[in-house]
Amino acid sequence: MSSASHSASNYIKIFYILLVLTIVEVAIVYLGLPKMLLAALLIIFAVWKAALVAMHFMHLKFEKRTLALVAITPFVLCVFLILMLMPDIFPH
C-alpha cells in the first residue's frame, strides 16, 4: 500500500524530465560535438533516463533491498563481461 502514496503529478514530473532529456539527446547529436564528448554525454543521459524509469516507474526507490540487489546484479555481470573481453577488444 506504500506505493499508493505517489501522486500522479509526481509521475508527470518524471515524464517531463524524460522528455526534455530525450530532446537534448537528439539535439546534441546534430550539434557536431567532438566524438568522445558526444559519446560521454549520450551515455550519461541514457543512464540517467534508465535510472529515472527504474527508480520511479518501477518503484525501485521505495522497495526493499532484495529487489535492488536483484536489479543491480545484471549490471555488475555486464561490467565483468566487458572486463573479461578486454584482451579481445584491445589485443596488445
Added chain:
Amino acid sequence: MSEAAVLHAEAEPQESPLTPESWGKLGMWLFLAGDAMSFGGLIVGYGILRHASNKWPVPKDVLGINLTAFMTFLLIVSSVWMVLALASIQENNKARFNKFLGLTILGGVLFLGCQAYEWTHLLGHRLPELGISFTNNLFATTFFILTGFHGMHVTGGVIYNTCVLVAVNRGRYEAKHVEIAGLYWHFVDLVWILIFTFVYLL
C-alpha cells in the same frame, strides 16, 4: 489461548530484511534481471563488433533518428500511462484504469507499427541503396538483432497487457497483478532508452 497464539506465530513465515513484500514481484524482478543479461550480452557484443570493425557507418546517417525519437517518445508516454493505470486501480477507479491501460496498449501497438515501417523502409530501400543487407554486414546484422529482440519484447508486452486488461475486467486480477505487468512494461521502455542511445545516437 496464549498457547494458540504461540502456535499461530510459529506458523507465520519468518520475516527478514530480505523478504520481499510480494513474491510475485520478486519473481518478475528475477526474470527481468535474466532478461537484462540477454540484452546486456547483445549490447556488449554489438559494442565489441563495432569497435573491431574498420568501417562502421554513422548510424544517424543510415537509419535516421527522427522517427526513432518519436518511437522513444511513444514508449515513454506509454510507460507514464501504465503508472497512471496502476494508480487508478489502486484507487479502485476502474473506468480510469481501463482508459489508461488501453492507451498503454495503444502506445505499444503504435511503436510496433513505426518499427514495421522503419524495417520495411530499411530493407526495401535504404540498405539496398548502400549495397548492404542484413546478412553481409555487421552493422545491419547487429541492428536487426538488437531492435528485433526488443520488438519481440514489445509484442510480448502488448499481449501481456491485453491479458491483464481482460483479467481485471473479469475480476480475476487486482492491483498487485497490474503492478507486476507494469514492471515488465517499464523494463521494455528502459531497454529501448539504452538501445536508442547505443544503436541510433552514438
